[in-house]
Structures are given as C-alpha cells and as structure tokens.
Amino acid sequence: MNLVLGALLTALAVGALSAVAGLFLPRDVRPAVVGVGVAVSGASAVVAGAAAMTGQAAALVLPDLLPLAGVLVTVDALGGVFLAVTGGVAVAVGIYGIGYCRQHGLDARGVQAVLPLFVAAMMLVPVAASVGTFLLCWELMALTSLLLVIAEHRSRPAVAQAGRWYAVMTHLGMVAILIGLLVFAAHAVDGSFAALRLAAPGLSPAVAGLVFVATGIGFGSKAGIVPLHAWLPRAHPEAPSNVSALMSAAMVNLGVYGIVRVGFDLLGGARDGAAGWWWLLVLGLGAVSAIYGILQAAIGTNLKRLLGYSTTENMGLVLVGVGAAGMFATSGDVTLAGLAMAAALLHLVNHAAFKTLLFQSAGSVLAATGRRDLDDLGGLRAGMPGTTAAFGLGALAASALPPGAAFVSEWLLLQALIHGLPAAGVSAAIVMPLAVAAVALTAGLAVATFVKAFGIGFLARPRSPQAEHATESPASMLAGMGIAAAACIGLAVLPTLVLPTIGAVAGASVGATDPVQIDGMTIRLVGVAGALSPLMLTIALVVGLVAALAGVRVLATRRAARAARLWDCGAGPLSARMEYTATSFAEPLQRVFDDVVRAEQDVDVTHHDESRYLVQLVEYRRRVPDRIERKLYEPVLAVMAAWGRAGRRLAPGSVHRYLGYGFYALCGLLIVLVVTR
C-alpha cells in the first residue's frame, strides 16, 4: 500500500468514525470531536492528493462491495488536484465548525453525523474509477449536502424552499449524468473508466456529442453554470455557513472535474477535431456565467447570496479556461491548451481558498448579528476585528487585483486567451477577443462587488443595533478563518510553489508538456512571451504604499493641523442613515445594466391625513429578480403545476377505479409485448 492509498483510506476511515461519533457522543463534545475529525480527514486527503499530483498513482478494486458493478477507485494526478482542494477546504471548515455549530444550534445529532459523510463523499467523487462507483459517490454527495442545506428548516421557511429547489435540480442533473454515462458505457466492455477510454475512439460523433452534452448538463448544474444556476444562489446562502463554505469552495469544483474528466480524459475531446463545438459551448456558457453571476452579485445586498453568485462567476471563469484549453487542443496547439488548463485549475484552487474564507467570515457575521442584509450591517470593524480582517483579505483575493490570489490565475487565463488569437481559425478569431472582454468586465465588476461588500458591510458606522453590539466569534472560528487566510496569502504571494505541479497536471490532461516554468520567484510561460513575479509585485506594491503614506504624513505635519467637525450642513450629528448603502452603491451599475437585470422598483408616498401637501412616509422598494429564472423556469413550473392539477382528477379516491387502472395497464402492456415480439 503506497502513500496515496494509505492517506486516502485514512481520510475516509476518519470521516466514517467522525460520523459515528456525531451519532453517539453527547451534545457538549459532539461539535469538537466531529470538527477535529473532519479536519484530520481533510488533512489526510490533502496528503493523498498532493502525493497523487506528484506522480504517485493508486488503485483499489473491491468487487464485492456493490452488487453487479463492484467498487473501483483510482487516484490519478487530475483527481489528486480535486482531492487535495476538497481536503484543504475540509481542514479549515472542520476547525471553524467546532465553534460555529455550537453557537448556532447546529450540534444536533443528524447534522453532525452527516457533515463528515458529505466531506467523505466529496473526496470519493474524484477518485471513483467506474460508472457505478462514480454515480454512487455523486448521489451520496448530493443527498448528504441536501440534508445539510435543510438543517435550519425549522427556523426559517426560506430554507425549506431552497432545499426543494436544490433537491429537484441536483437530481435532474444526476439523471442527465446517468443518461450520458450509461449511453457511454453501453459502447464499452464494462463500466470501468479504463474501458470507457478504450471505447471512446469508436464512438460516432453524434453519440460522443450526446454523452458530452448530457453529462455537461449535470456537471454544469452542479458547478452553478447559467442557465442551470437557479439553485445555487438559493441553497448556498440558506445552508449553515460551514456547509456553504464546503459547497461553494469544494462541491462546485466537482462539476468542473466531471467536465474535464469526461470531456478530456474519457471521451478524448482534446484529440478529436470534431469536438471543437463542445469546447466552444463550454467557453461560451462560462463567459455568460461569469458576467451574469458577477452582475447579480454586484447588485445584490444579501451578503451570502452575493457570495453564492460570485461562485457562479468564478466557476464561469474556470470554464472559460477549460473551454479555451479544449479549443486550442482540438486545433492542435497543445502548449496553449496546457496554459489555459493550468489557469483554470489554478483559479479553481484560488477560488476554493478565498471562498472558504469569505463564507466563513460571512457566517461569523451572521452568528454575531443575525443579519445578512448589507444595508443592516456596517461598523463591524470595532466589534469584530478578526472577522473584518479575514473578510477584507478574502475580498482582496477575490477581486483579481494584485496582490490578490485571483490576480495570478486571471492573468494566466488572459495570457492564454490573448496568445490564442493568432493560433487558430475563424472561430478562435471571433471568440478569443470576446472572451478577453468578458474576463476583463468580470474582473472590473468583481472589484466593485467586493468593495461594496467590504466597505458597506464592515466599515463605516453600524446601521442596526445588532451590528453595533456585535462581538467577535470564538477562537476556533477565527482559527478556521486563519487557515483559509493563510492559504489565500500563500497562493497570492508564492503561487510558484503550487503552479509547477498544477501546470504539469494540466499539461498532461491535454497531452502537453509543462506550460509554465518557475525561474526563482518568477513564473515564465512556455511557448509564448510572458512572465510574472507575484512576490516582487507584492513587495513593490507594499513599498509603494508605505512610501506614499509616509510622504503624506511628512507633508501633513509641516503645517499645523486644525481639528474641525465633519461638515453636516450645520445641523445635528451625521447618523448612520445618511451613509452610503449597498443599494445606493450599486445603483449606478444597476442603471448601466438595466437592460440585463431589469430591477423592479416601487416608490410609495403616503400623505398626511389633513393635507396632501404634507408627506408622512416615503417607501422605496427594490427587487432584482433573476431574469433567467423568470423566463426559463417559471413557465416550466407553471406547466408542471397545471399538469399536477389535471392529474388530481385521475385519483378521485375510488378503489374500483385504481383496480381498473392496474388491470387495463397490465392488459395494455401484454398487448404491446405480444404485438412487438
């Protein structure tokens, strides 16, 4: 047994033990034991994933564990990346959960037992190596996450609604994946991934396309890709925050994993020239998701919903990279394909780090104030300095500006897209500039979004008594945030440590050599001109900032300073109601993109009883509906509801009629069998 397999089995065993502990331990020690168990299990998975990325492989066959199909587990480099990311998120979330679950009434038996199972299921998905095993793990992941999403359904009705959306959409996605993989497996010797790989060259383009699109629908909906994203901004915010972090930072990645695994590895989409349109589709949907997601996040005021939409945005960017890699590979430019794929995988890792941090700090705010609307927050810096620092760091990492983590991966992505222009044919000449524009627009809107979330939510003055009296979260929650924050800083300053490994994995997945070279602290692209040194950039920025601040200080002290009160038009003190709110901050953006978002606003003026010249109350209401949801989902839901009402007439409660249904159905079936045979 090698290191990979040993560590993986340790991770799973610890996860299972934690689940048992969650069931049987008394309530006061339950969160601590389960949290530590999840963290240990995650650390073990990080070891397994890291070892797998550096070239060790492992396989495990348990033919008798499942009837007919058996269980087939293979850890390879690509699966290792996702295993390590999931493990890393689990470490931070496990520690965080110790304090969070106790404080938030989430120490019930069911939740504590399901949490480690969910983590274990997410670790199993990227190592499953047969159709049966994969579908089983996928379904286990979907079910456990659903149970966790609805953990708080007794206290808030919105949770139950979110749970219904999530349950329906995740299972429809599962059906799509099932159809795709079963059609694929029907053309192979058996259901193992090795057999599928052998069978792939023999598939007709139509069947291969069907398999890719069907699995793509399922995986895309898990990754929250427009237009299959409707569940994500509901379920991620309504879940408990530690679960939100797991779902948003680890689970959505597995949708990308599925697309890469099926598209590149099993179907061999990189080798096949006819597969070009697959990757065009992936790139296009990725770009649309990125822009739509960040636009909704920029306009939204609900902190956790905003983060959920930001997940859609980042998964869109990852898929832009994946799609570009596929387009380059099918047109023969494997070096660029490797670069685009490396950018996608690095962005996925970065996103996992900063989204864990952001959801954890949002959970900390929620636990302290009970408020999730940015317009009710503010002034948290005084009461919650640790959480504020954590969110600030996460916001910097998410906004694609140096020295943030996302800057490095988005820079790599833009390099790949820009250098792709002269490489390929007509479609690339049209798509690549548009993709560059989409990524640039997304980056700009992301900055606005996170300036809003951090500035309005954490700085300024408190806008509600809850925010004013917020106190800092317990040490275990801060420790969980600290781990994620350290990962963000590490990925931002020293991506040179992980990029060679990720680059090698990405290159191998499209059949190329390493797309990046590390020269000391500098990243050099192979095959195209481009170099970046994140550490030097950070040092230069810090030195510049310190010099500017020192200069201002020196200039300011030359003249005597005069203290004066803030100009408030001579009237009373400025109150928190006069502050910029999240709604007003986003209003210009909403105006610019009004054709896309179509916000519904309503102004109600109530006059005084005695005179219409006196205004008693002005009420302003604004709602930003999800237009895709309204146009695409509501008609379907309306038809389903009508169908359900019609179906009710079939079941009036008469036993005779039900017996008649059974009789005629059986007779009909027999007649069909007789006629067709």
Place this chain on the structure above:
Amino acid sequence: MQIRHVDAGSCNGCEVEIGAAFGPVYDAERYGARLVASPRHADALLVTGVVTRNMAAPLRRTFEAVPDPKLVVAVGDCARNCGVFAGAYGVAGAVRDVVPVDLEVPGCPPRPEAIVDAVRKLTGR
C-alpha cells in the same frame, strides 16, 4: 474670493438684492467673487438677517467650517443691529453677537451697488 451666503433669519429682501448683485446687470463676479455651495470651499461668509435662536448654532458651525483665513460680511440692517426685529421673540442677536464680523453693509435692504462695493473691498479689485 469664494463666498458662501448664510441666511440666518432674513426676510429674503437681502437675498433678492444679493441675487441682483450677482446677476447679469451688476455682475459682481467680474470683480473676482463667486458664490459657492459649501463653507468648505469658501473664503468669506455673507450673512443676512437677524440671527434667530434656531440658526445661532448652525451659523457658528458654518463659521468654524470655513478654512482660515476667513472673513465675515454682515449684509443688511438686521445683520448689523437687528433692524426692525430688535428685541423680538426668537432673536438671538445681531451677527456680531455670534461670530466676528469684518465688514458691514447697511440698508434695508442694501442696494446692489452697496453689496458690489463690499465685495470689491474683499477682492481688492
């Protein structure tokens, strides 16, 4: 010279004349004076009217908000010595009782020429 106008309790007669002084006929701006929207931008205050009880604190704060060095011009008889409102209910006093005054313009209301004259004293043109 940037000037901020403060109405501390005027009947708006002086405001009409200030408007005329800065209008197209008298055009005080040609002498280098300009009415601005905030005391933070201003070099001088142009105060009209008696200082009412409600406006005493805002006037003082407005004066404090003007950056140094600063000048105050009291425009109209009410601003100089409370005019016809002297001793009335709700009057806190003349402008000089609340903030230091550098220049006074008499009249009820003062003619636009007198206001332009005062402005020219400020700008020196």
